[in-house]
Amino acid sequence: MGLFSRDNDSGDDSDSAKSSFMEERGFIASAIVVGAVLICLVVWFMLGGRSDNPTANPSQTPSTSAPTGQPTEEESTEPPVATPTALPTSTRTTPPPPNSSTGGCHNKNPNQAIPRLAAPPLVTWQFEGAMLIPLQAASGPATTSPNGVRSCFAHSPTGAVLAAMVLLGQLQNQAVGIAALKARVVPGPGRDAAIAASQESAKTPKTANGEVQFAAFKVLDYPPNATRAIVQVVADLNNKAYGAMPVTLRWYKGDWYVELQEDGTLNGSVEPDILSSxxxxxxxxxxx
Incomplete structure (x- = not known):
């Protein structure tokens, strides 16, 4: 079962409460092809269906009395959604060159320490469309193709983190998203499904949505001499909440590539984890 999948053993009340929680915050995106990677990305990168006008979707005041002979519904124990805070997390430095023969996947001796307490140092943040992505001379990306796709990351935990974030950032940029899917995802049914859904979605004009930026990460799995890694990436959803999504990467042809499920999703689910902190x-x- 995916990290974002619902618990099939949970009761109807639990499912209903969770659905209400998600709908209230506008994380349910409509008109998206089920099973495509864009489901995960739209839920994650966009706040579709939410109105900032408090009168557009007025809330109903629930009755405080229960029907005679019926048990009173217990108060929800859903943890509060974390309120994003703007804190500097990495040292800013001179941007690395778009193409380098020494950094990223060319780095012969990358640092193998897993970043668990501090953010990678000497990182520059640049806009990819509307989203800021991290760049580091040592760990990548060290190659930028003529059509803008970034690649060549160090064979290290930090390289895997940067590869996951950079690809997610490029996927939300319609100018380079489909090219990034073709070039930076492991070939297979998952990539084919994601490309097909992305091409179909591109026919619909993109609407304005709330700002979404990266906020944090956690390396979930990175064994010694890893050929596969899992990185949990967290986004600040328009300063309203934090959403977390696991990204699986494979060391393939001398670089980190994202590996999709056969249905074209990142993790077989449409919902990110909503973090309380x-x-x-x-x-x-x-x-x-």
């Missing part, structure tokens, strides 16, 4: 995560953001 960033405890246990490494804060890593270009916005302040």
């Amino acid at each position: 960033l405890s246990g995560y490494v804060r890593f953001s270009g916005s302040s």
Whole structure:
């Protein structure tokens, strides 16, 4: 079962409460092809369906009395959503060159320490569309193709973190998203499904949505001499909440590539984890 999948053993009340929680915050995106990677990305990168006008979707005041002979409904124990805070998380430095023969996947001796407490140092944040992505001379990306796709990351935990964030950032940029899917995802049914859904979605004009920026990460799995890694990436959803999504990467042809499920999703689910805090995560953001 994916990290974002619902618990099939939970009761109807639990499912209903969770649905209400998600709908209230506008994380349910409509008109998206089920099973495509864009489902995860739209839920994550966009706040579709939410109105900032408090009168557009007035809330109903629930009755405080229960029907005679019926048990009173217990108060929800859903943890409060964390309120994002703008904190500097990495040292800003001179941007690395778009193409380098020494950094990223060319780095012969990358640092193998897993970043668990502090953000990667000497990172520059640059806009990819509307989203800031991290760049580091040592760990990548060290190559930028003529069509703008970034690649060549160090064979290290930090390289995997940067590869996950950079690809997610490029996927939300319609100018380079489909090219990034074709070039930076492991070939297979998942990539084919994601490309097909992305091409279909591109036919619909993109609407304005709330700002979404990276906020933190956690390396969930990175064994010695890893050929596969899992990185949990956290986004600040329009300063309203934090959403976390696991990204699986494979060391393939000398670089980190994202690996999708056969249905074209990142994790077989349409919902990110909504975090109550960033405890246990490494804060890593270009916005302040």
